[in-house]
Amino acid sequence: MTTLTDPSGPAMTATSVRAPAGLPRLLPQVPGVPEDLRAHVARHGRPPYRGGRGQLIQSVEAAGLTGRGGAAFPTHRKLAIVAAARGRTVIVANAAESEPASRKDALLLRVAPHLVLDGIQLTAEAIGASEAHLYLHPGTGHAIRQALAERHAAGVDWLAVTVTEAPPRFLAGQESALVNRLGGGPALPTFVPPRVTERGLGGAPTLVQNVETLAHIALIARYGPRWFRELGTAREPGTMLTTVHQPDGQTQVIEAEIGAPLRTLVSGSAGPGARAVLIGGFHGTWLPAAVAATLTLDNQALDRHGAALGAGVIAALPADRCGLAEAARVTRYLAAESAGQCGPCLNGLPAIAGALAELAAPGPRRGTRQNAERWAGLVTGRGACGHPDGTVRFVRSALTVFAEEISRHERGLCAATSRKPFLPLPDGMPTTEDDWT
Amino acid sequence: MSGTTAFWYTSRATGIVSLLLLTAVLVLGILVNRQGRLPGLPRFAVTSLHRNLSLLAVAFIAVHVLTAVLDKYVSIPVSAGVIPFASGYERFWLGLGAISFDLMLAMIITSLLRGRLNRTLWRAVHLLAYASWPVALAHSIGSSKDLQHGWMLGLGIACALIVAIAIIWRLAHAARQVPRAARVATAMARHLPAAGSHHPRERISR
Numbered sequence: 353m354t355t356l357t358d359p360s361g362p363a364m365t366a367t368s369v370r371a372p373a374g375l376p377r378l379l380p381q382v383p384g385v386p387e388d389l390r391a392h393v394a395r396h397g398r399p400p401y402r403g404g405r406g407q408l409i410q411s412v413e414a415a416g417l418t419g420r421g422g423a424a425f426p427t428h429r430k431l432a433i434v435a436a437a438r439g440r441t442v443i444v445a446n447a448a449e450s451e452p453a454s455r456k457d458a459l460l461l462r463v464a465p466h467l468v469l470d471g472i473q474l475t476a477e478a479i480g481a482s483e484a485h486l487y488l489h490p491g492t493g494h495a496i497r498q499a500l501a502e503r504h505a506a507g508v509d510w511l512a513v514t515v516t517e518a519p520p521r522f523l524a525g526q527e528s529a530l531v532n533r534l535g536g537g538p539a540l541p542t543f544v545p546p547r548v549t550e551r552g553l554g555g556a557p558t559l560v561q562n563v564e565t566l567a568h569i570a571l572i573a574r575y576g577p578r579w580f581r582e583l584g585t586a587r588e589p590g591t592m593l594t595t596v597h598q599p600d601g602q603t604q605v606i607e608a609e610i611g612a613p614l615r616t617l618v619s620g621s622a623g624p625g626a627r628a629v630l631i632g633g634f635h636g637t638w639l640p641a642a643v644a645a646t647l648t649l650d651n652q653a654l655d656r657h658g659a660a661l662g663a664g665v666i667a668a669l670p671a672d673r674c675g676l677a678e679a680a681r682v683t684r685y686l687a688a689e690s691a692g693q694c695g696p697c698l699n700g701l702p703a704i705a706g707a708l709a710e711l712a713a714p715g716p717r718r719g720t721r722q723n724a725e726r727w728a729g730l731v732t733g734r735g736a737c738g739h740p741d742g743t744v745r746f747v748r749s750a751l752t753v754f755a756e757e758i759s760r761h762e763r764g765l766c767a768a769t770s771r772k773p774f775l776p777l778p779d780g781m782p783t784t785e786d787d788w789t
Numbered sequence: 790m791s792g793t794t795a796f797w798y799t800s801r802a803t804g805i806v807s808l809l810l811l812t813a814v815l816v817l818g819i820l821v822n823r824q825g826r827l828p829g830l831p832r833f834a835v836t837s838l839h840r841n842l843s844l845l846a847v848a849f850i851a852v853h854v855l856t857a858v859l860d861k862y863v864s865i866p867v868s869a870g871v872i873p874f875a876s877g878y879e880r881f882w883l884g885l886g887a888i889s890f891d892l893m894l895a896m897i898i899t900s901l902l903r904g905r906l907n908r909t910l911w912r913a914v915h916l917l918a919y920a921s922w923p924v925a926l927a928h929s930i931g932s933s934k935d936l937q938h939g940w941m942l943g944l945g946i947a948c949a950l951i952v953a954i955a956i957i958w959r960l961a962h963a964a965r966q967v968p969r970a971a972r973v974a975t976a977m978a979r980h981l982p983a984a985g986s987h988h989p990r991e992r993i994s995r
Binding site: 684687688690692698699702703705706709 | 972973974976977979980981
């Protein structure tokens with residue numbers, strides 16, 4: 353990495369860079385070493401502006417890129433909707449997906465800020481945006497602010513990026529909540545339609561993209577869709593950042609090829625390893641470890657088992673922990689994170705969390721499981737946002753995967769030998785209205 | 790009863806009915822706002838009733854204004870229905886009627902366009918109901934000799950009392966309302982014990 357300290361900086365003038373092969377694509381070549389502007393330009397060259405609206409969208413479509421924030425929506429469709437809109441448009445880079453178990457967005461901002469910022473600039477050009485925002489969690493913006501200053505001095509950007517911090521809430525990164533927050537209001541979700549792509553910030557059509565998605569766009573703009581498809585599956589091309597919670601308690605952000613076997617990501621899965629694997633995050637799905645070990649990292653394979661990649665969280669529950677206790681902790685957190693706007697969510701999730709708390713404690717339970725399942729059915733599809741549905745997906749899969757544990761608890765037993773919490777939850781319980789702003 | 794007096798009576802009758810309808814609309818609106826219920830009615834029906842009665846009231850007011858204009862005993866220009874103080878006859882009291890009606894029209898138009906307006910604007914206009922109703926009552930009593938004595942005066946006072954009670958109920962209810970975040974905590978407290986580990990205390994290994 354001599355270019356990092358070379359004051360003459362030949363890298364800054366580099367115009368063509370050979371397309372890199374293999375992994376990593378997004379993460380730095382030297383693991384954990386952040387890339388500043390000089391290193392970034394040496395590796396990828398300057399952002400290849402197309403000189404007009406719409407140009408880049410075809411490449412993104414040909415690449416088959418999908419949103420990496422969790423919904424896996426085809427990126428080019430969202431780009432095309434906003435690009436076709438008349439008048440002022442806005443781009444928002446979302447690094448506040450708020451999944452407490454996901455670390456990838458914060459890491460990407462820290463180690464590859466210029467790739468994200470390139471993505472913002474190139475995508476802003478593609479949709480003709482006149483305003484750019486970066487929405488992130490407090491404490492994750494240092495590298496980005498430094499990178500913005502570097503770029504300002506080097507004259508790389510054509511559009512100024514406003515950095516805004518999100519409140520520490522689970523739903524703060526939800527699309528409509530984010531737009532409300534940037535508009536000066538509380539970060540609360542609203543009913544759709546209208547979608548923010550039609551009427552977002554200040555009424556302007558707004559493109560909200562996850563920062564990882566934008567980083568991929570920055571690479572597609574340089575190396576093309578054919579290169580992008582060199583990794584990944586035909587249906588789901590490319591790589592993705594995953595946050596893997598290993599059974600030994602370690603947390604790693606791994607950039608993996610989509611379609612890679614899950615057991616290559618989870619260490620020690622050959623040994624005694626995991627009891628169960630949570631895929632996708634707190635709105636995700638539990639799978640038995642034996643099933644997860646046969647699956648690959650793509651929605652096509654996961655979908656057959658009712659799971660989805662979501663924001664790329666993979667948590668392998670150690671064999672010595674109680675899955676029901678973990679599920680109860682998370683459900684309690686999710687219930688408390690309800691925005692309190694929709695009745696089924698406000699009243700239903702605490703009831704479900706209460707049932708899970710009962711199931712998590714050994715002792716005879718009559719009808720608790722049935723109640724939890726019935727209530728789960730009652731809240732599904734009845735929120736302004738996907739919070740009740742996502743929570744129910746998590747709860748239902750826990751009730752299925754840990755069914756054996758439930759009957760063991762009913763007999764007053766528990767297979768767990770450690771009561772150390774495994775899945776990461778933010779500290780403290782929010783109590784005031786101010787927490788949303 | 791000649792053709793002329795028919796207009797006069799119709800105007801007075803529709804005026805009284807309008808006042809009763811508007812009283813009901815205001816009380817129902819307060820009920821909708823605080824998510825209250827009417828016995829035997831689902832919540833959405835309260836909303837529909839509020840909406841439909843308000844449209845019915847406008848129809849009655851239209852007839853009330855039109856017949857007053859058509860009645861040739863006193864001369865009221867048609868413009869006096871919407872332009873305050875445009876009538877030579879009872880300039881002040883009829884002017885109040887026009888003001889009240891204009892405020893109602895603003896509320897109804899913004900409600901019909903609600904999908905295209907932001908909530909804050911809609912709500913600000915809708916709050917005009919609290920100005921519109923008292924002005925309508927003042928117009929009723931001031932411009933009608935009937936309403937100034939006897940059981941008709943009693944009716945007017947009863948309407949005022951009902952509205953006053955509804956407003957007091959609303960304010961008391963709003964004061965009791967739990968803020969959003971506390972609402973979640975309240976729901977949590979109902980179903981879950983105080984914060985702590987949910988991990989089983991008795992652990993028996995395999």
